[in-house]
Amino acid sequence: MTGTLIPALARGRAAAPAVAGPDRVAEASAPAALEAPRISPQSRRRRLGRGRLFPGARLAGPLLVLLVWQVAASAGLLDPRLLTGPDVVAVSGWGLLQDGTLATHVGASLGRAVLGLALGTVAGVVLAVVAGLTRVGESLVDGTLQVKRAIPNLALIPLLILWLGIGEEFKVTIVALGVLIPIYINTYSALTGIDTKHIELAESLGLTRWQYVRSVLLPGALPGFFVGFRLAVVGSWMALIVVETINATSGIGYMMSQAQLYAQSDIILVGLVVYGIFGFTSDALVRLLERRVLSWRRTLAS
Amino acid sequence: MATHPRELTAPPAVLRTTALRRSFGERHVLDGVNLEIGRGEFVALIGRSGSGKSTLLRAVAGLDDTVDGSGEVLVPERVSLVFQDSRLLPWLRLLDNVVLGQSGAAARERGRAMLAEVGLAGRERAWPHELSGGEQQRAALARSLVGEPQLLLADEPFGALDALTRIRMHALLRALLRTHGPAVLLVTHDVDEAVLLADRVLVIEDGAFSLDLRIDLPAERTAEHPDVSRYRARLLAALGIGAPVTSPASLSGRTSS
Numbered sequence: 130m131t132g133t134l135i136p137a138l139a140r141g142r143a144a145a146p147a148v149a150g151p152d153r154v155a156e157a158s159a160p161a162a163l164e165a166p167r168i169s170p171q172s173r174r175r176r177l178g179r180g181r182l183f184p185g186a187r188l189a190g191p192l193l194v195l196l197v198w199q200v201a202a203s204a205g206l207l208d209p210r211l212l213t214g215p216d217v218v219a220v221s222g223w224g225l226l227q228d229g230t231l232a233t234h235v236g237a238s239l240g241r242a243v244l245g246l247a248l249g250t251v252a253g254v255v256l257a258v259v260a261g262l263t264r265v266g267e268s269l270v271d272g273t274l275q276v277k278r279a280i281p282n283l284a285l286i287p288l289l290i291l292w293l294g295i296g297e298e299f300k301v302t303i304v305a306l307g308v309l310i311p312i313y314i315n316t317y318s319a320l321t322g323i324d325t326k327h328i329e330l331a332e333s334l335g336l337t338r339w340q341y342v343r344s345v346l347l348p349g350a351l352p353g354f355f356v357g358f359r360l361a362v363v364g365s366w367m368a369l370i371v372v373e374t375i376n377a378t379s380g381i382g383y384m385m386s387q388a389q390l391y392a393q394s395d396i397i398l399v400g401l402v403v404y405g406i407f408g409f410t411s412d413a414l415v416r417l418l419e420r421r422v423l424s425w426r427r428t429l430a431s
Numbered sequence: 432m433a434t435h436p437r438e439l440t441a442p443p444a445v446l447r448t449t450a451l452r453r454s455f456g457e458r459h460v461l462d463g464v465n466l467e468i469g470r471g472e473f474v475a476l477i478g479r480s481g482s483g484k485s486t487l488l489r490a491v492a493g494l495d496d497t498v499d500g501s502g503e504v505l506v507p508e509r510v511s512l513v514f515q516d517s518r519l520l521p522w523l524r525l526l527d528n529v530v531l532g533q534s535g536a537a538a539r540e541r542g543r544a545m546l547a548e549v550g551l552a553g554r555e556r557a558w559p560h561e562l563s564g565g566e567q568q569r570a571a572l573a574r575s576l577v578g579e580p581q582l583l584l585a586d587e588p589f590g591a592l593d594a595l596t597r598i599r600m601h602a603l604l605r606a607l608l609r610t611h612g613p614a615v616l617l618v619t620h621d622v623d624e625a626v627l628l629a630d631r632v633l634v635i636e637d638g639a640f641s642l643d644l645r646i647d648l649p650a651e652r653t654a655e656h657p658d659v660s661r662y663r664a665r666l667l668a669a670l671g672i673g674a675p676v677t678s679p680a681s682l683s684g685r686t687s688s
């Protein structure tokens with residue numbers, strides 16, 4: 130269609146004199162109006178949604194970065210003491226994998242992350258449900274957590290070390306606290322922001338309180354919970370990095386701070402890659418879970 | 432009103448409101464409404480926008496405990512409600528929506544049968560967003576009837592549908608009422624809809640009924656029935672709209688001035 134229109138326009142413009150008044154334009158288009166309108170097969174409409182995602186599409190960006198990095202390293206543009214190439218990182222990573230060092234550290238980190246995430250999620254959901262379902266709960270819990278929210282987690286570290294020591298309890302607690310807040314905030318606001326039309330429907334159907342909570346309130350709040358959960362998963366890795374660089378004897382963070390002492394940039398990079406893989410995989414898993422659980426939704430995100 | 436002679440012969444009432452008042456601040460939206468609906472009776476309620484139709488319906492449904500007011504509302508045990516939008520819960524599949532709030536082992540079977548009755552057999556596992564507007568509203572009808580209510584309250588249930596779909600819904604509603612036989616209180620903007628469906632049409636104005644018109648037409652009626660236009664004219668007059676002036680004399684009179 131455009132293929133036939135554009136030349137016609139171009140011709141019209143070329144033929145028009147320098148000062149083309151409105152009468153001129155009318156004259157020029159008059160013969161065209163007499164001809165039968167050109168018709169051509171309708172091409173499918175341009176879709177304004179975001180279109181389909183091809184499988185593995187999210188890997189494209191990271192792979193490109195990797196490629197550029199390798200090219201720069203091979204070309205000798207990088208000082209290996211500060212930044213080694215991905216090939217060296219891969220070899221070091223392979224070595225750490227072979228002697229079991231990596232497995233130990235990854236296991237320690239993963240354990241802390243999963244435990245902290247689980248505890249924080251349960252606590253966040255329970256508090257959100259208590260605050261979202263009862264006025265008493267709301268007045269007791271919500272204000273308290275809003276205050277907690279204003280205090281950065283890292284500021285609690287000295288106090289928590291004093292209370293819990295520097296062992297596993299302390300690390301898991303920090304992770305759980307980082308998880309709790311986003312879960313709570315999003316779940317609570319989803320619970321209290323439920324559409325009054327749905328409440329009215331439940332009342333008109335004579336649902337019991339428990340039926341209402343189970344069939345209307347909780348499923349309605351699930352999308353909000355997932356927003357919080359995705360933030361929480363990212364948050365748990367962040368908290369982990371911080372606590373593992375303080376006073377740890379195992380974990381990816383510990384491995385990296387040791388490597389920093391001996392200026393082993395390849396091992397630091399192995400740590401970063403592992404954190405990256407963790408973050409990426411966990412986010413993908415959460416997306417997958419979300420898609421399955423919220424399959425009733427039809428949004429641009431899918 | 433309570434000692435109305437008609438009560439002796441009329442079927443027992445399923446709904447009775449006595450001196451029903453509801454106000455929002457200084458506005459008395461319902462000002463002493465007395466309404467009685469007999470068993471199986473179909474009553475349509477019309478009135479200008481803002482005249483208090485929804486307020487009355489919500490009072491009868493018991494959905495207005497935050498609104499100021501007084502008066503007595505007697506309703507049967509099983510009352511159900513249809514809204515202008517279908518209000519299907521998007522996270523429940525169709526059958527689960529229809530049987531929401533129903534208990535007992537036979538509930539799902541009844542739900543399935545009800546979906547078939549409204550022409551949605553085979554769609555039990557569909558998500559609400561996969562249905563067209565008319566289909567969603569049919570599912571809402573199925574949900575409202577699955578509990579065999581004695582009174583069905585409907586607030587402009589077809590208001591959001593196109594004219595063609597609305598005509599089909601009228602036929603469907605008639606068929607459903609024949610089988611299930613609840614009394615109906617239908618709020619509508621559409622005078623024709625009221626005349627075509629109801630046994631009785633109420634016009635609400637200034638917080639009370641200004642007209643209570645019995646429609647003496649056969650149950651299966653069409654817009655072509657000669658009396659339909661007569662009833663329509665009366666209702667339009669009661670709404671203060673008046674029949675359109677179409678006589679040639681008045682037309683020529685206009686053009687000459």
Ligand SMILES: Nc1ncnc2c1ncn2[C@@H]1O[C@H](COP(=O)(O)OP(=O)(O)OP(=O)(O)O)[C@@H](O)[C@H]1O
Nearest residue numbers: 455458460478479480481482483484485486487620
């Ligand atoms: N929650 C409310 N707060 C304040 N005023 C209200 C409220 N609900 C209704 N009203 C007022 O009460 C009056 C009657 O409202 P209602 O919804 O019953 O009208 P209606 O007859 O159903 O109108 P429509 O045909 O437009 O739906 C209106 O003037 C409206 O502004």
Ligand SMILES: [Mg+2]
Nearest residue numbers: 484485486586
């Ligand atoms: Mg209304």
